[in-house]
Amino acid sequence: MTGRHSGLTLLLIAIVGFLTICPVIMLIFGSLSEGLTASGKFTLAKYITAYTDPALLEVIWNTVIFVGGAATTATALALFLAYLNIRTDIPFKFIFGIISIIPMMIPHLLFSVSWVLLLNPSNGILNLILQQAFSLHHAPFNIYSLPGMVLVEGLLDLPIAYLIIAPAMASFDASLEESSRVCGASTAKTIFRITLPVLRPAILAAFILCVIRGLASFAVPSVIGMPGRIYVLATHLYQMVSTGFAADYGKAAAVGMSVLLASIILIYLYRYLTSASDRFVTIAGRGYKPTIIKLQRSKIPLFLILGFLSFILIILPVVVLFYTSLVPYSMVPSMRALSMMGLKHWIEVLNDPISLLSLKNSLFLGVVGATLGIVLSIFVAYVIVKVRSRSAGILESLSFLSFSFPGIVIGVGFMWFFVRTPLYATVWALLIGYIATYLPYGIRPLSSAFVQIHDHLEESSLVAGASYLTTLRRIVIPLLVPGIVSGWVLMATMFVRELSLSVVLSRPGTEVLAVQILRFSEDGLWGKLSALGIMMIGVSTLLVLLVTLIGRWFRPVDR
Amino acid sequence: AEDKVSFYANITAIEPIMDAFSKSTGIKGEYTRISTAKFLSTVFTEFEANKLMADVIQAPLPVLEMLKEKGVIAPYVSPEAAKYPEWTNKNGIQLFGIEYVGIIYNRELVKPEDVPKRYQDLADPKWKDKIVMANPASHATTICWLIGLRENVFASDQEWREFLKGLAANRPMFVASFGPTPAPIESGEKQIGISMPKYIVTKAPAPLDWARVENQPLMGTPRAMGISSKAPHPQAAKKFMDYWLSKDAMTLLANDVGEYVLAPGVFPPIAGMDKAQVIPIRELADDEIARWGEEFKKIFAIR
Amino acid sequence: MEIRITGLRKHYASDGRIIKALDDVDLTIPSNQIFTLLGPSGCGKTTLLRSIVGLESPDAGEIRIGDDIVYSSAQNISLPTEKRGLGMVFQTYAIWPHMNVYDNVAYPLQNRKVPKEEIRRRVAETLAFVQLEGYENRPATKLSGGQQQRVALARALVAKPRVILFDEPLSNLDAKLREETRKELKTFLYDLQITAVYVTHDRVEALALSDTIAVMRTGRIIEIGSPKKIYFDAESEFVADFIGRANLVKAVVRQQLPGTTIVDSGIGRLSCRKGDFPPDTKVTLCLRPEFISLARGDHPGTNVVQGTIVSMVFVGDAFEGEIRVGDQHLLARIEPETDLAVGDEVGFQVSPDHCLLVAG
């Protein structure tokens, strides 16, 4: 199995390497050169100033708690949701499935602002309600705190974790759990000793992806962290580049290098922890029976818990958003606010040619980008999971390279790179940049789906005279459909609301939604912002519904 | 063939002017908006790679000066500039407005008698936990503005520092830039803030008003513009700049966007603004800003 | 522990058709016996077993284990699997891939809060029983198929449950090991004085291991009895055929004599074991190959059948011979040191006792 794959592996390394190394190399140049571009004289000064900053230590500590907490929250919630949704007969599954990926579609900035409106200590809506209900003197919650940041970022990362864990859950061989129950373990114990450990690759993948995303996240640290005076790496970098008019991204890149290093270490750790891939094979092709667990008595309580959580954590912020788009300016809900509601912001946005253009561009980028991205991801995930040679390891690390950089610097890296190509200022630059940066969104769910396909299923296809490509097309890909759907959804919704790269690379004619949203936010136009944000959610939901339906049509395992 | 002009700017909400320009000249105006934080690196990068598409560039004065230093800006004095005060023309760079900063408050929550009459009033303990402002450790315009207070308002450094201490003791909420400052004031999360009076126009009918400080000036960084030395459409660029500086365009800017413009006799539709004294802040070099940023970090106990 | 099943029903819908995996099964599994469910593939054995253990929820019926009702559709009772205190060996092994052999086997004891030392001892004992000493630290996925099966066996036995259920536990062991394990399993189960429900489609396994055999077909229990009863005295053609090699020949009852029934069959007129059929009934004559002792040439006497050998397959302890009698083919066991060869004209005399008549 070794020789035949080295060609494919090398080709993929070349493609992925080209996509991800180029901007990173530009950033390395930038961090080592004088001046504001990547082509100045060599200097180490940027590293020295960046790393001798006495504030760095506290920033790193905050970052660790923020990122670790958010990733844990996201993964735990995703596990809970995915387990109930996929393995049990909880009612209204389809709705919960959609709900758990809604935060993926909301611009992070808006989601954070919604939470501020809900939980700020002065007049947060939820705080006011609780204060009244329990006649408290002080607001019970303060969103401007580390736990607040962890909560909101955790919710924002929930879809990533969910979309990685759900397919793994779906292809879990139930007899592994059944035998545990026969062995006298309760459902809970079975979950902790059998289900979760067997799902370890997916769980780790989800966690690590969330960690890396958390490191790059800017919306939550700036909207919630800054007012709470809690600085994490992203806001530290922002502060570093924005103090003064000549923003020095080279210096930010210098700090980014250590984030990159940390990410690469995490990826290797992940590979090490899941190295015995056959320990996690769950579809063997023998007596494989996906079984739905009947919840019986705990059905209603669990349904209520799930419903309550979804409502508080996800639906409420969206409702707040909707509300914001209807009132003329930010105001606490009241009879007066109700009387002032109108569609003014919606009409303005719908009459704004740039907003409409950006809607169109984002839709294009979402659909085409995610499709191309997923094709590349299938090959990469295949090599990463099934070949597992040293070069496969290199490939995996490469795929994370540009993803691992904090958002506010990687865009500049791509600008420094694309400006040297004829693609600069075209929609293709955005497309390639998106795919290169968010490749892990495609690779992760696919590789955790790959892990679970028993080798025999592929091998018997080879024996049946099918070439590797035919095997991929007829056996592997159909079995991967849940992973493909997840990856596509992750990529498409990401691309629809992508900001970090777009804000640098988009030009007149190639405006995209997130950039338009950023403009509204810079002007403080929350109403229009919310209206456009909801349209964005609408576009994403449409894409998600569409691909989920297509996925169902091609569902691999009839149940 | 110059049917197009490309305008790089950090000023916002200027689509009406672009449209009006196209209508009156038949040249299509393309507006590329770049945030201040990315302005210099974007323009420099494109310039070095010979990919700079801008014909006309607009940015805060310090940015434009740095661009000029690198040869990105070709001096141009528009005939329209003659109507402007002399100090607005800086060797081919034209100033046309001031990004003015002031004290903004929620007129439904702040009783008229409580509205500050002097900047010093912000240090009054009654505002504790009620103030919002951009982060004085990193937000360049806010830093400049605080320095502006020191140089133009306060009698002594001592007094100024007292004021800062009082302000810090009120534990203002810091946000990343001016953009997020009005929302908490509108919604009542905070009552007062250091922000831009133009929001009173753009965010109408929000209950915002500005504190008419008595005998104290409003201050801000000048907005400047110039023509790119490698402009792909040099003629159109000039036409654009001429149009931009015309009274028509400036009136649009003032009325629609609430900008404080330097065209004589044009004022934003904000009550009392025609009487206000609005002055530009001295230009600060980047390292000076950074140094003050560090200083404010300590004063405001940001870490 | 006795298991009493009444009116158990489980239907699956597939492609619009309804598959009756369990079709109103009534069954009493006696205490401390080895009880075997035997039947062709797809007849519902696994479904029945899973219903007993609580992994499948039937559509209707009742299941009692000892005095406890563990499932009852009428009373709306359904005890969860882990509370039923049973042991089970799965058809798919269901070895946990993330644990090594020791952890797999120790798991049921850990759930029962057995002290560490005791666990160590009993796991070692059980691993020795399934001939897997020294494999404690092997990851479960690095075992051959048979080794995995033995781990599953060890895991089910280790906690000495009150009832143990087996779903074809020996099917992946090699013949020698299968035989040995079967024997040891039998001893072990007798020693434990435990109720064992055993699913298999291997008749030798069923006959050798069981106290009682229940033969299933398309979701129904069609016959229950001791191995000998099932083998020699089957009531239906299906059971007679399924439980052992059998020559089934269509026949018509001619005459009822005291102690014997005379039939006309495809292989001639034969005097058979007394069967309760009126004359002219169409029946099936069941003749087991091991009662056909071939000899060359013509045979004198009654109940004689003559034919030609058409094939002989060596299977070790004998040849499986096929003889043509008229247009019938009969299977016969031929001693290994025979001098018969394909093409020989042969005959045999069969005792009426070995000619079983079943409803055709």
Added chain:
Amino acid sequence: MEIRITGLRKHYASDGRIIKALDDVDLTIPSNQIFTLLGPSGCGKTTLLRSIVGLESPDAGEIRIGDDIVYSSAQNISLPTEKRGLGMVFQTYAIWPHMNVYDNVAYPLQNRKVPKEEIRRRVAETLAFVQLEGYENRPATKLSGGQQQRVALARALVAKPRVILFDEPLSNLDAKLREETRKELKTFLYDLQITAVYVTHDRVEALALSDTIAVMRTGRIIEIGSPKKIYFDAESEFVADFIGRANLVKAVVRQQLPGTTIVDSGIGRLSCRKGDFPPDTKVTLCLRPEFISLARGDHPGTNVVQGTIVSMVFVGDAFEGEIRVGDQHLLARIEPETDLAVGDEVGFQVSPDHCLLVAG
């Protein structure tokens, strides 16, 4: 198509120990024969099969199929699986869960670009062969274990490959179906005139199906021969024991006479089949249970053994009897209509031809 394997080696490292799954295997599999690899669980059968089909890359050695070198470590050749044109039935079935039965079986033909009509015809034919008519549209996951196995079989047969490899293909079929399928498989393979490599640990299957049997043990081929040769004339105790039930008794050669060897054994002095051992050699006497014909009471004559029946297990066509002779236990086949019972004093006379001596 002849398969020639030379010096094939495959080692696995596990827990720091090295497992020699294939230990310099030399083997020639003759053309158009059914060739069986027989051996206990974990001896490397699957590994050998997978190396032939190209799914495992050995560490060293050479594999030729016909005139093509498909693998050679020396020449650095390794033909990919799909180019080897073989058919295979996997131990885990490897039925594709996303396809229905028809698509699973049609797949190999589709890859060979057979016309649609032809595919339909051949799939129908093959499904009929494995008794799965009418299951065409059933999703593969909605089949019982045995049904899945049959789909796998159909899939491997459908394209009539030049060599077909089987990894325990019948182990999950019930006995009746297994026997029938085995027979039909044999006919089918002969009709096809195809080389078949068959892995099993079921000795009856191996004996009945094979032209040649190779017995494996811990990564090595230890004996090759026809079924009869392996059964009656095994060279080693291991093979003699593994290929069929055998009573193995320690013995010492006393005397070499013309045509016979006299030994002293745990069950007395016996005259045995001529074996090439000098006097005083320690050997093992192998006595198959089917050659032990027990009768009650004392026996006259030579080569007589006397003992007591200690157990009798009914297995359908016979009892498996266990007799104690001194402190030896012997297994004997007892006819089903016997009147012997546990506790009876019995004896038997055994022909010297049935007393095989193997190196002990």
